[in-house]
Amino acid sequence: MQLKHPAPFFLLLALFVTGAAKANVTENDFVAKQTQNLINLCTASPQDPHYRDAIHFCHGYLVGAFHYYQAATADEREVKILCHPEPKPSRNEVIDMFVSWAQQHPEYMNEMPVETEFRFLAEKYPCKKTY
Template identity: 85%
Template sequence: MQLKHPIPLLLLAVFTIGAANAGVTEDDFVAKKTQNLINLCTASPQDPHYRDAIHFCHGYLVGAFHYYQASTADKRELKMLCAPEPKPSRNEVIDMFVSWAQQHPEYMSEMPVETEFRFLTEKWPCKKAY
């Protein structure tokens, strides 16, 4: 089988591969959108920014969660999520979040903190007794 137009197909393949391996950008570290955070959390170990990206990912997600914990510590009525016992590890939760976010492209333009808590409250909602 001979292709009638091999050049456009070749260009499409090159651009697709290039986009998939674009790597972490400086804009990702601004974290304006969920997509930026997901790019950081899924950085390839071969990416020159890998270490910074993974540390930023973990720091962002854990920091937002710790702020939530501090702001709701004595206010049961404000709790939006209730983690299971035993609690999953930080890495497990981050992996779950990344997987969930990748399955919900409709949230990739939202602020990452919004998407993080959308995931957490969907995954572990509190059961209100009243």
């Protein structure tokens, strides 16, 4: 196959390879109404003008929701839906696993991010039932 005008093809290829074809983070993403918004923030490119804010928001949202869960279930073992393994994985490892998992489950992208976060955590780190 011979291209008559190869310049557009190479321009598209260059954009794809450099990641410039990925959409930038938007102001709407920071509202975090849907899981897709949070995933956009968590996967922001270092070239994105909002990169620093996006990554900090991503980590803050996920860690904050988890800390709330820990506080709410601290004295109530029977209501816990997830239990972390020993040794505990690092925050970055869990966030990376969450992002990867969410990208593999597009059916949850329109859910509230906190719902998707705990769906992932409960699947990944379920508590063992002791009856």
